Amino acid sequence: MKYVQINPAKLSGRIVVPSSKSICHRAIICASLSDGTSNIKNINFSEDIEATCGALKNLGVEMQRQKNGLTVKGNFKRPVKNPIINCAQSGSTIRFLIPIAATIDEEVVFTGDGKLAERPLGIYYDIFDNQNIYYKNFEGRLPLTLKGKLKSGEYRVRGDVSSQFITGLLFALSRLDGNSTICVTTELESKPYVDITLDVMEKFGVEIDENAHGEYTVRGGQKYESSDYQVEGDFSQAAFWLVMGALGDGINCCGLKKTSLQGDKIIVDILKRMGVEIKWEAGSITVSSSHGIHGTIVDGSQCPDLIPILAALASVSQGTTEIKNAGRLRIKESDRLKAISSELNKMGGDVIEKEDGLIVTGRQKLMGGRVNSWNDHRIAMALAAVSSKCLNPMIIEGAECVKKSYPDFWKDFMTLGGDIDEWNMGQ
Template sequence: MDSIKISPSPLKGNINIPPSKSLSHRAIICAALSNGISRVENIVFSEDILATLEGMKAFGMEILDIDTDLKTNRSDITIKGKGYLEKLKEVIDCRESGSTLRFLIPIACLLGEKFTFTGRGKLVERPLTSYYNMFKAQGVKYSNVNGKLPLTVEGSLKPGVYELAGNVSSQFITGLMFALPLLSGDSIIEITTELESKGYVDLTLDVLHRFSINIENNKDKRFYISGNQKYIPADYKVEGDYSQAAFWMVAAVLNGEITLENLSKSSLQGDKEILNIISKMGANILNEGEHIKVTTSQTNGIVIDVSQYPDLVPVLAVLGAVSKGKTKIVNALRVRLKESDRLKAIACELKKIGANITETPDGLDIIGVSSLSGGIVDSWNDHRIAMALAVASTKCKESLIINNSRVVSKSYPEFWDDFVELGGVVDEWNMG
């Protein structure tokens, strides 16, 4: 078992925030669907991004060049798209990437040929009901194994009206937005409930526009998509990831002083809300030109509606655990269907180290304590749980051992290196 032992210490220094995984997926797909050569800059080859790259290669994308900065481990990729899709592989391995799976299924359905999508871990059982309903309405054949992966699809999408719930996952909406502009006729995506994770849809629309695909947004309730559009090659630099920056911001608030670089002040990322949340709780935040500096401060509990930024739940739970008073996280039901049941996972692990935290059906009730105890915790094979627990170590009295710590490679392969660079005291630990 891969484990990390962390001795409590403050985290201080500067950190270059890794590129947004959400934007990386989108830019790679748009470049691959273009007719010509695009350059996607500032990429980290996490497990999820590798899954999307391999998936798009199955449709004919070529990678002409990879230019990697060995100091930062950031890469610029030159991608050649053919302007049309072809079937080079029948089986597409999505690893544990929900984005890869849900983004690529509609693209496969443009070809009308048989494709099989596989995965591993929790992805195997993550729900695809929105697409199954679409398949039935569109006459697309599909089969799975008792509702789980592998999923085999065969059939073509047709222009028309696509009804999708807005409170399940924005990934289904994004997947259709990639594919529908390439159909021969016009389509509409009708959102049947309130749209949650709106920021992710905004990111999709923005990246599509950069590659010359235009979709009309009518108040986040109806999206009009003209057919016969063409993706035009573009150069795209991926901005820093606010969902990853959130871990360092909270770590600084708890015990440290961290300056964050490579974050866009004008970003459309929904997780940018982390700045407003920790500010409301009393955090010290300084905007220093192109950088954001966060320093240690006493925070107070508040009610946090996470419907638009569910990925922040684990690290906000850690912040709430050592804030004064009560923190209440609400509208988080969807995080039960992520890489782990994140409400159950973070509540279980924080309780082990002394937090006063209780699950509710759609959130968490947390009564703050002054410090945490330390001990042995588990990541639940979930990258965000592992990183959140690493942040919790800064407020522990004793060492914290995190089992299955290498799971961070799913989204942030350099996380432990950055943790040490900021002063974290880390040893690999053999659990025998």
């Protein structure tokens, strides 16, 4: 277990934002489904991305890693190279690859670590029941054994559990011979993630038709085409630095695309609403040291990954912030509503936890002290982001969890002037 002690200090400087984890997953999978060789550039090899690469290798895909990129020789081989697919703690990996594995009609076993074993997969189980596809799990938990052949046709899928199910089906159904339709039966939350999927698939030669009624028409028999793909910077990771810049002495975040489809790009608009001074420049965003940051209303339905950092910022802002429509955060790597409210309150914050959101009343300062990451990368980074507003040092337990999405987070934190000590306390 790793601890970091953060001594209060304002951050400033220039940071190159890591590549988008969401886009990396999708580009690597599309390359793996392609005929030929693809080169994926600007990859941040976090634990989640490593999980997707390892899973695809077990399914027979050949990959060669460079420092910041990947050469992928696509097309799954039969028989499967290794039927044990370890998804570590990556929800994207397991939800994207389950339906793909169901197109090859071989027995595979999906495993995972931590909270992944409990995260819901019921949407897929309903499909397997309807199509008589064999599967077995452990009382609804991983490991999941799967063997069967997915069939083309109409799929009626809820959109308020996770958009990852829609993405997984889009990847898989385009590989089948017949045409299929995905009908989203509820409002589709986190729709920008599906938009990213469609965009990346198009770059690899696969087209999906979408209408205004929440339906996706998937023409069967399409062939993924190999491609060279450059991954853009990640707005969900940039959010931490934008907040630290606003609370510190200003930070310039490089590698961001103004025309990005990433839903978390909305962080820029939310911060502006809260009184943060932000300026777009060529391929980067500069956030200035801002005074008079105030509360706002945040709808978490389309940007759930931003809620921990926005709650943290709200805890040291003027007035009250209401976060609503964020119930899905309870089934992430941790119960993020409970986790962020509990830890901010430990430090003297004023956060009220609701069933599907938070009410945060800002304080001028937090006390600091010892907090827990809940083994959740976004909780650890959100807490670190408000360390400059603490009267005393902050000690974060389980700080190594940032490796899930941002292995160099603590290194970059120190590069920008963060003052930390770290140590291990056994297992």
